[in-house]
Amino acid sequence: MSLLTIRQLKVAYGGIQAVHGVDLVVEEGELVCLIGANGAGKSSTLRALAGLTHASGDIRLAGRRLNGLPAHAIARLGVALVPEGRGIFARMTVAENLAMGAYTRRDAGVADDLTRVYDLFPRLAERRGQVAGTLSGGEQQMLAIGRALMSRPRLLLLDEPSMGLAPLMVGKIYETIQAIAGTGVTMLLVEQNAHLALQVSQRAYVMESGRIRLAGASAELMRDPAVQSAYLGA
Amino acid sequence: MLEFLRRPRTRAQARAAIILLAVLLAVLPFLVEAGLSRSWVRVLDFALLYVILALGLNIVVGYAGLLDLGFVAFYALGAYLYAWLASPHFGLHLPFWAILPLGATLAGVFGVLLGAPTLRLRGDYLAIVTLGFGEIIRIFMNNLNAPVNITNGPQGINLIDPVTIAGISFGKTQQLFGITFSSAHFYYYLFLAFTLVTVFIAYRLQDSRIGRAWAAIREDEVAAAAMGINTRNIKLLAFAMGAVFGGVAGGLFAAFQGFISPESFTLWESILILCMIVLGGMGHIPGVILGAVLLTVLPEALRYLGDWQRAAVGEVVVDPGDLRMLLFGVALVLMMIYRPEGLIPSRQRKREFHAEDGVAAQEQASLYDSRA
Numbered sequence: 001m002s003l004l005t006i007r008q009l010k011v012a013y014g015g016i017q018a019v020h021g022v023d024l025v026v027e028e029g030e031l032v033c034l035i036g037a038n039g040a041g042k043s044s045t046l047r048a049l050a051g052l053t054h055a056s057g058d059i060r061l062a063g064r065r066l067n068g069l070p071a072h073a074i075a076r077l078g079v080a081l082v083p084e085g086r087g088i089f090a091r092m093t094v095a096e097n098l099a100m101g102a103y104t105r106r107d108a109g110v111a112d113d114l115t116r117v118y119d120l121f122p123r124l125a126e127r128r129g130q131v132a133g134t135l136s137g138g139e140q141q142m143l144a145i146g147r148a149l150m151s152r153p154r155l156l157l158l159d160e161p162s163m164g165l166a167p168l169m170v171g172k173i174y175e176t177i178q179a180i181a182g183t184g185v186t187m188l189l190v191e192q193n194a195h196l197a198l199q200v201s202q203r204a205y206v207m208e209s210g211r212i213r214l215a216g217a218s219a220e221l222m223r224d225p226a227v228q229s230a231y232l233g234a
Numbered sequence: 235m236l237e238f239l240r241r242p243r244t245r246a247q248a249r250a251a252i253i254l255l256a257v258l259l260a261v262l263p264f265l266v267e268a269g270l271s272r273s274w275v276r277v278l279d280f281a282l283l284y285v286i287l288a289l290g291l292n293i294v295v296g297y298a299g300l301l302d303l304g305f306v307a308f309y310a311l312g313a314y315l316y317a318w319l320a321s322p323h324f325g326l327h328l329p330f331w332a333i334l335p336l337g338a339t340l341a342g343v344f345g346v347l348l349g350a351p352t353l354r355l356r357g358d359y360l361a362i363v364t365l366g367f368g369e370i371i372r373i374f375m376n377n378l379n380a381p382v383n384i385t386n387g388p389q390g391i392n393l394i395d396p397v398t399i400a401g402i403s404f405g406k407t408q409q410l411f412g413i414t415f416s417s418a419h420f421y422y423y424l425f426l427a428f429t430l431v432t433v434f435i436a437y438r439l440q441d442s443r444i445g446r447a448w449a450a451i452r453e454d455e456v457a458a459a460a461m462g463i464n465t466r467n468i469k470l471l472a473f474a475m476g477a478v479f480g481g482v483a484g485g486l487f488a489a490f491q492g493f494i495s496p497e498s499f500t501l502w503e504s505i506l507i508l509c510m511i512v513l514g515g516m517g518h519i520p521g522v523i524l525g526a527v528l529l530t531v532l533p534e535a536l537r538y539l540g541d542w543q544r545a546a547v548g549e550v551v552v553d554p555g556d557l558r559m560l561l562f563g564v565a566l567v568l569m570m571i572y573r574p575e576g577l578i579p580s581r582q583r584k585r586e587f588h589a590e591d592g593v594a595a596q597e598q599a600s601l602y603d604s605r606a
Contacts, residue, residue, distance in 0.1 A: 052456060070466070071459035080460070087457035089450055100450050103443070104462035151462065 001063055003028045003186055004049075004155055009057035011044045018044040020210040021057070026155065026188050031181040033189040033197035033218065035231060036207035042190040043084055045207070046159050049188075050074055050081040061155065076104050078154035082161065086144040090133030094124050097132050097143055101150030109152070117146040120176060138169030145176065149185070156180070156187045162196060174200055194231035198222045206231070263422045274534075275418035279490060281530040282425035283483055288510040288526040289436045289519065290479025295508065296517030297445060298472035299452030301361040303504050304348065304368025308477040310375060310499035311344055312337035312484025317391040317494050318384075330397045334485045341481025342474040349473030353466055356455075368504050375496040390495025397424060397489045405492070421490050428486060432479060436519050439475065448472055513569055515576030524577055532565075533558050 004026040011019035019041040026032045034042050048055035051071035059066040066074050075081070080101075089097050098117060102110045118125035121142045127135065132143055141161055148156055161177065162170040170193070178200050181187055191197035198204055198218045206214040206227060214221060221227050263275045287309060294302045315337040319328045352363050379387030396405030396417070404420035439445050447468045450458035459465050488494050506529065514525025540554035569576075 050460060052459070070464070071456075072462050072464045075460055075462035083456060083460060087454050087460070089453040089457065091453055092449065100446065100458075100461050103446070103450075147461075 002026065003030075003062055004188065005058075005060045006045075006049070007058040009045060009048060009055055009059065011041070011048050011053055011055045013044075013053075018210055019048070019055070022207070022210075022212055024205055024212070026186060029184050029186055030203065031177075031187045031189065031201045033191055033201035033204045034207060035191055035194040035197050035204060037231075038192060039209075040207040041210040042192075042207050043159055044210075046081070046157055046188070046190050050079060050157060052081075075151070078151070079157065080148035080151045080153035080155070081157045082141075082144045082148045082159060084159040084163065086137075086140045088132045088135075088140050088143050088147070090131070092132055093129055094132055094135070094143055095128040097147050098124075098128075098150050101147035104151065110150070113150055113152060117149055120149075120179065121146055136169075138165050138173065141165065141169075141173055142176070145173075145180070149180065154186065156185055158187060158189045158191075160190060160192060162191060162193045170196065194227070198227075198232075259426060263419050267416075267419075272416055272418060275416065275422060277531060277534045279418055279421045279425055281527045282422070282429045283487055283490070284507065284510060284526040284530045285429050285523050286425070286432045286479055286483040286486075287507050288514075288522045289432050290476045290483065291507050292436070292476075292511050292517065292519075292522045293439065293448075293479070294472050294476035295511055296522070297440065297448040297452070298469060299448075300469065300472060301357060302364045302473075302476070303361045303501070303508065304364035304366070304371075305476065305480055305507055306499045306501070306503040307348075307368040307371035308341040308344060308480030309484040309487070309503070310371050310496075311341050312481030313488040313494045313498070314375060314385060314391070314484075315340055315481075316485040316488035317394050320395040320489070321391055322393050323386060323391045327395055330395075330485070330489055334482055337481040337485040338478045339481075341477040341484070345474040345477025346470050348477075349470045353469060365501065365504070368499075368501060372496050372499050372501075375499065385496075388496060390493060390497070392493045394488050394492045394494065396492065397421070399424075404489070421486075425486060425490075428482065433519060433523070440519070444468065444471065509566060511576075513566065513576060515579035518576070518578060518580035521576050521578035521580070528577075533562065536561060 002025045004024070006022060006024040009019055009022040009024075010017065022041070022045055024032075024034070024045070034045065036042050044053060047053040049059060049066070051066065051069055051074040055067065057067070061074075061077055061079060064077065066077070066079075069077075089100060092100070098114060102113070118128070123139055124142055124146055127139065132140065135143060145158070145161070158177070161173050165173065174196050177187070177189070181200070189197055189201060194206075198221060201218045203216065204214075204218045204221050205212050206221065214224065214227065216224075222232070263278060266274045266278055287305070290308075291302065291305045294300050294305070312334075316330075316333050318324055319326045319333045319336070320330070321327075348364065348367050352360055355363060375385045376388055378384040379389075385391070396403050397420075398404065402408065402410070402420070404424065405417055407414060407416045409415075447458065447463045450461060450463055451465055451468060455465055487498075491498075507526075510525035510529045511522050512525070513529060514523065515521025536558040537554055539552075539557050540550050543550050543552070543554075
């Protein structure tokens with residue numbers, strides 16, 4: 001059974017239909033990306049998945065239906081969202097932010113996971129006592145990813161991790177994403193920067209005006225002339 | 235004062251400070267009576283009552299970040315419930331220990347009733363709805379004297395039973411162990427006990443899982459939900475917990491005054507309690523206590539302005555009542571300009587109000603990123 005199965009997902013804001021029936025599958029241990037232009041419905045798909053937006057269709061995590069569940073219940077089932085714009089707790093310290101990530105956990109492994117996150121992001125370890133709002137954009141993105149990892153998620157959702165970052169920082173963030181994928185964490189990555197997303201992911205879905213236009217192995221999509229002209233600027 | 239307790243140099247010093255504080259609190263009403271007058275002991279009682287109210291509102295506003303301008307409604311509910319169950323109005327005379335939990339429960343239920351429809355609101359919009367709620371309760375109390383007389387309308391309810399513990403009625407002056415205790419003295423110790431319990435609960439809540447969830451919701455509600463926090467229940471809990479303290483304080487107020495009327499529960503009261511929190515330092519317990527004491531004691535002290543005027547120019551030129559409000563306003567404006575985070579702010583609050591430093595630091599760091 002696939003870890004995540006989405007069938008005929010539809011999202012509407014008032015009368016405006018943002019997502020027109022999306023089908024998407026993520027297998028255990030995969031890094032799948034969802035690329036597309038601004039307004040294609042990528043973030044809406046992700047928000048529906050996290051329970052932040054009302055949606056119709058069928059969303060299942062390891063066979064369990066997620067539709068209609070509130071966001072916190074979905075989070076407790078192991079779906080961690082790194083929201084667009086990072087959504088860190090700006091007035092808490094780095095350490096307090098990471099502790100919030102483990103809010104629902106009561107097991108003994110939290111301290112180990114904290115060490116692991118600090119190993120993954122040495123920058124955060126240096127600044128653990130610093131107020132999160134005073135971090136740079138890239139560090140805030142690291143913190144948001146680290147915080148999501150603290151919940152030990154079954155599925156990690158990343159919403160535009162490259163947004164608003166300096167190119168060097170984007171490179172660093174993507175190195176880390178690859179490192180996290182290497183540890184076996186299943187990820188669904190939403191990204192406008194198709195070039196980067198296709199490089200790190202195994203499979204990709206291309207979204208356009210609320211529909212999936214193309215799907216397949218990332219390496220093949222990179223060679224696809226349609227993708228090249230529309231998204232890779234080749 | 236409390237700050238000192240939290241950063242003691244040695245354990246012995248901390249213990250000495252606590253003992254000193256305990257002794258001071260124990261003899262304070264006698265010192266005040268000897269040094270000023272008995273009416274000042276009553277002011278002290280009110281200061282404690284406002285500490286309970288301010289700590290209650292602080293849960294909603296300071297911890298959870300929900301701007302509530304109708305807090306006085308819970309105070310009114312607690313007070314009216316006490317009056318109904320312990321006065322000749324309905325001929326009921328239940329003991330105070332039976333009524334206070336009922337008052338707390340009633341206020342808590344109303345807290346949830348207020349919270350449920352306002353879950354999606356924040357900031358100004360929430361303030362307007364809660365303000366309306368406070369006014370609705372007051373107007374109900376003002377008008378529920380016909381066709382069935384429930385609240386006795388604007389005349390209010392009189393002859394409310396004083397608190398009685400171990401056969402000692404707190405309503406009259408009595409000799410105990412050779413010491414004269416006035417009504418105000420008795421209530422001082424009762425209110426002090428309730429204040430200490432409130433402070434204890436407020437600290438425990440702040441450091442609890444619930445306290446962290448409130449802080450997260452205050453910062454970013456979507457992110458809080460993504461952390462697995464049930465934002466709906468946690469927000470309702472903040473409203474209910476705050477309201478419980480309001481309800482208890484209301485019951486104590488009714489017993490202490492012996493008389494209540496809708497006039498005691500105006501919007502001004504809600505704003506005053508909010509001012510205490512803002513002045514002292516939102517979300518920080520020592521700050522809130524200081525704010526409540528200052529804003530209860532200072533207006534009373536300013537009453538002397540009338541006497542001074544008479545002594546200086548032979549007549550009262552400006553009504554001290556007006557002058558008090560003016561000075562009060564000036565003090566708050568000065569606060570907002572020079573110390574917007576409050577007199578004793580929490581660490582987080584301080585960060586928020588000195589955001590410029592943070593922004594500067596962030597820009598510095600971004601430059602560093604682009605070079606890295």
